[in-house]
Amino acid sequence: MADFFDQLSDILFLDIETASQxxxxxxxxxxxxxxxxxxxxxxxxxxxxxxxxxxxxxxxxGIHAEFGQVICVGVGFFQTKKKDKKLIFRSKIFGDSDERxxxxxxKDLLNKKKWVLCxxxxxxxxxxxxxxxxxxxGIPLPEPLxxxxxxxxxxxxxxxxxxxxxxxxxxxxRLELLAAVFGIPTSKxxxxxxxxxxxxxxxxxxxxxxxxxxxxxxxxxxIYMAMHPQLDELEIEIAHSEDSKKDHKD
Numbered sequence: 001m002a003d004f005f006d007q008l009s010d011i012l013f014l015d016i017e018t019a020s021q022x023x024x025x026x027x028x029x030x031x032x033x034x035x036x037x038x039x040x041x042x043x044x045x046x047x048x049x050x051x052x053x054x055x056x057x058x059x060x061x062g063i064h065a066e067f068g069q070v071i072c073v074g075v076g077f078f079q080t081k082k083k084d085k086k087l088i089f090r091s092k093i094f095g096d097s098d099e100r101x102x103x104x105x106x107k108d109l110l111n112k113k114k115w116v117l118c119x120x121x122x123x124x125x126x127x128x129x130x131x132x133x134x135x136x137x138g139i140p141l142p143e144p145l146x147x148x149x150x151x152x153x154x155x156x157x158x159x160x161x162x163x164x165x166x167x168x169x170x171x172x173x174r175l176e177l178l179a180a181v182f183g184i185p186t187s188k189x190x191x192x193x194x195x196x197x198x199x200x201x202x203x204x205x206x207x208x209x210x211x212x213x214x215x216x217x218x219x220x221x222x223i224y225m226a227m228h229p230q231l232d233e234l235e236i237e238i239a240h241s242e243d244s245k246k247d248h249k250d
Contacts, residue, residue: 008087011158012115012144013076013224015216016126017193017209018068020061023201025054028067036067062197063125065132069099071200072210073106073130074217078236087225088237091217093210100137107134110142117144118158120175120220127157160223179219182226186219 022028028036037053043060044051061067076091092109096102119126131145147155164178165171179186191199191212199205225236 007116008078009080010114010116011077011118011224012110012113013217013221014117014119014122014126015074015213015220016070016119016129017072017074017196017213018062018129019071019197019200020058021067021069023058025057028057032067036061039064039067058197058201059194065129065136068129068133070102070130070133071095071097071099071196071206072213073102074210074213075106075109076214076217076221078221086237089218089221091214093214095206095210095213097206099133100139103130103134103137103139106130107139107142110144114156115144116156116158118160118220118224120178120216120223121159121161123157123159123162158224160220160227163224163227175216175219175223178223182223184219184222184226 021032025033025036033054036057040051040053040056043056057067062069072093072095074091074093076089079088079090080086094102094105094109096105117127127145131141134141134145144156147157160175160178161173164173176186178184190208196209196212199209222236
């Protein structure tokens, strides 16, 4: 139990929200427009549906790091009180219309400690997306995101979806489904992932997206704890979230 407490305090739970680089396809860099149309051709071949070039950009570009951007990152971690059998979950949101400033702020946090990163589907989405966008923005990768040259057991990345697979490579499980089976309150009050781009561009409501992102971080942390039922007797206290806005240097 003591070892688990020590390890738990090193885990940084993380969730990112992304949007297309521009609101309209026509506003995208011409070279990227050409590349997006090539990507759309593959989608058209798979769906066997005729599409107007660029018509999928608004709905699909945000999930591709080459055509999207990070608009907020939610993080959270547990502070442990062994004597009281209590865990305090503290969270913070990094949100900025300037992606580079957002990523620099996140980089500062990731470099402060030898974190173990944990996200739902993080190994296939959140972690590589952050790496790609940081490099595109000219930002050196913080140590927890550096995987080049490391042996698999040296990469400090956890993924709750991978944990739930138990070796079943074909199994994809949504965060909301795991929340439902474990009786964890949903994170989908207000908006869901399919509405992030329209909320960002059409409603200009980054605050709503931040709240949604932080709820996902908390749900991910609770799912991680649910996979360790020996800790059921522990009380979890949720601390107020902070909004990170400050100047950073490269």
